[in-house]
Amino acid sequence: MFRYDMQAEIWVYPGKGGWHFVTLPPELGARIKTAIVGMARPWGSLGVEAVIGQTRWRTSLFPDQKSGSLLLPIKTAVRVREGLGAGDTANLTIEMQL
Secondary structure: OEEEEEEEEOEEOOOOOOOEEEEOOHHHHHHHHHHOOOOOOHHHOEEEEEEEOOEEEEEEEEEOOOOOOEEEEOOHHHHHHHOOOOOOEEEEEEEEOO
């Protein structure tokens, strides 16, 4: 199992829908992309479990052409439960089976 603890700022996608994300540090994104060659789903997504505070959920990482890294979407229910919003820094854990 791959596990990584990090801190990242939550930001809002400027397009329709108001999706909230964190961008993984570029070195972590590169390491994950190398480890999952041939395992990614459509659009290059990869299923993971994420943890912020007391909240654990299943989600996916998505490639981001702008940063060259990976994006982790932060669901509304997670943000509400943990009292987080855009501009806040989240302490989070990403876990995946490799």
